[in-house]
Amino acid sequence: MDNVVIGFLGTSLDQTRRSWRPSLQLCSQPDFPLARFELLYDPQYRKLAMSLAQDIEAESPDTEMRLIEFPLDNPWDFQEVYGKLYDLAEKYGFDENRERYHVHLTTGTHVAQICWFLLTESRHIPAALLQSIPPYKTDTARGGIDIIDLDLSRYDALQHRFEATARAYSSRLRGHIDTKNRPFLKLIERLEQVASLSNDPIMLVGETGTGKTTLAVRLHELKLQRRRLRGRLVTVNCAGLQGPQAMATLFGQRRNVTGLAGTERAGFISEANGGMLFLDNIDCLPHAEQGLLLDVIESGTFHPLGADTPLTSRFHLVVATRHSLAELAHNKLIRPDLLARLMLWVFPLPALRARPDDMEAEIAHELEKAEKRLSLKIGLNKEAHARYLRFARDAGTLWPGNYRDLGASITRLCTLAERGRITLPMVDAEIALLREQWRALALDPDQALLDSCCDAPDAVDPFDRAQLAAVVRACRASASLSAAGRQLFAVSRQGKTSQNDSDRLRKYLARFGLDWEQVTKSG
Structure with missing residues (x-):
């Protein structure tokens, strides 16, 4: 590989009248062939830069010299120097x-x-990082080069600038949503730190729709920018890796397995080399493939089907599951040895309902996404916004599909908004639709029973729901109000002198706006 050096012109040390000129001496090291020297200089020292370049070309004809104008108003100003060098690094096409x-x-x-x-x-x-060593400190007239480290403990202001850059990366993982939820913010900051410093496997745990796939994409983008990876993101849903083709799909297959042309394949493991492999629903991966995956993680090698020699693949593994660690272990959804390896870095993603303080920002984010998809500018009336936000934050709003539910709801509102305005009646209709959908998806027999006899089943507290459902079932199984009362109050009636069970049952049903005829007729 070619050696490339980037450095500043030494306005004092690189003067022609000096016996030791570090930039020139750097190009004369026999053990350090220099293919290219990129020299940053202030325009006022152009003459010195040109003179140094000529001397370097004479000393080392094989070294390509590139002079780069780098004007600085104040070379001692931390913010200016760091900012301009940061911009230089962002635009530079590094090819490692x-x-x-x-x-x-x-x-x-x-x-x-x-x-x-x-x-x-x-x-x-x-x-x-390189420093030049003057000749009087070495055994040769050409001096030498060495690696140097710096103590940065005194430079708090610059450290703050570096921390600001880290916060920018954290914001990218959040999708640039200004989160106010402290636990979620800390989780994202820790995830950014781990992804920036480590290539060990990461496990994302969360309910469906909590953004595991989206977060994996952002992790890949982050690691590309931090130059922890060079390859692409390979996304695999393990729910589709079933049957006899699962092994070949993941690890690849040689033609000699079937002898038929076109049956060879590289496999996802090979395609992820140098990049990131994201395995969604890792708990659906068959155990045989799980064992082979563990070998790849630990050794970096694998055998495609039909291959006699191993191939190498190094990648950053990110896996996702909707099951808790306890469920994965108890139900043996993941092999214990693989689970132990994946548990180094586990990040539990919170459900949307657990972050009510972020709901306003999430709604705004979904509105912006819907506007871009529909190429429309949508307005949300003040009353409509307040009503929807109150519903979204309510403890009884469970958002079972999390971001998928929220995104679909906002998309419906934006699509149906006449003249680009979302009104209060539209929001009320959307809230009713969401509740109806979630009730149907829940398949809760108690809820279905109350829906059949109550005018306002949503007005029944969850605390009372199971008991009221049990009472309704007893009424429908009994011939009369008295018979139902005797069954329901069989224990407590023993200690009462007056055993008017029908009156007790009638009063209980009346608490919920029900009577005997209404309950039994619905059955």
Whole structure:
């Protein structure tokens, strides 16, 4: 691989009158062939930069010199230097497959040195840090080069700038939604830290619709920007990896397995090499494939079907499941050895109903997405917004599909909004539709029973629901109000002198606006 050095022009050290010129000496190291030297210089020192470039070309003809104008109003201003070097790094087309990058620290101000360190430590610049060693400190007239580390403990202001960059990454994982939920914010910050520093497997645990797939996509984007990965994201739903083709689909297959042309395949494991492999519904993966997956995680090698020699694949594994760790272990949905490996980094994603303080921001986000899809600008009346937000935050609104439910609801409202305005009657109709859908999906026999006899079943507290349903069933199974009362109050009636069970039952039903005729007629 070609060595590439990026560094500042030494406005003092690189002067022609000096016997030791670090930038020139760097190009004369026999053990360090330098393919390209990118020299940053302020326009006022252009003449010195041109002179140094000519001397380097004479000393090392094989070194390509690139002079880059880099004007600084104040080279001692941390914010300016870091900001401009950050912009330079963002625009630079680093190619780590063909080139090995180095940052030269000997020239330039101390501020520049610290900024170089921050940018390389955070992998914005994928480079090693180099310093030139003068001849009088070595055994050769050419001096030498060495790796240097810096103590950054004194530079709090710059550390704040670095922390701001970390917050930007965290915001990207949140989809740039301004979350107010502290537990969720801490979870995302920790996930950003782990993804930036580690390539160990990550497990995302959460109900359906909590954004596990979306978060995996954002993790891949983050790791690409931090240069932790170079390859693509390969997404696999393990619910589809069933039957005899599961092994070949995941690990690949050679033609000699069937002898038929066109039956060979690379497999998802091979395609993920250098990138990220996201296995959704990992608990659906057959146990045989789970065992082989564990081998790949630990060794980085695998055998496609029909292959005699192993192949190598290094990737960052992210898996997702809707089951809790207790369910995975108790029901043996994941092999114990694989589960132990995946449990290094587990991130439980909260349900939407657990984040009522973020609901307003989530609604705004879904509105923006719907507007982009429909190419419309949608307005939400003040009363309609307040009504929908109150419903969305209510403890009784469970959002069983989480973001899928919220996104579908907002899309319906936006699509049906006449003249681009969402009104209060539209919101009331949408809330009624959601409740009806969720009631049908729940398949709750108690709820279905109350729906058949109550005018307002939603007005019954969950605390009373099971008891009222039991009373209704007893009434429908009895010949009379008295018979139902005798059955329902068989224990408590023993200690009463007056055993008027029918009156007790009548009063109980009246609490919910029901009577005997209404309950039995509905049956």
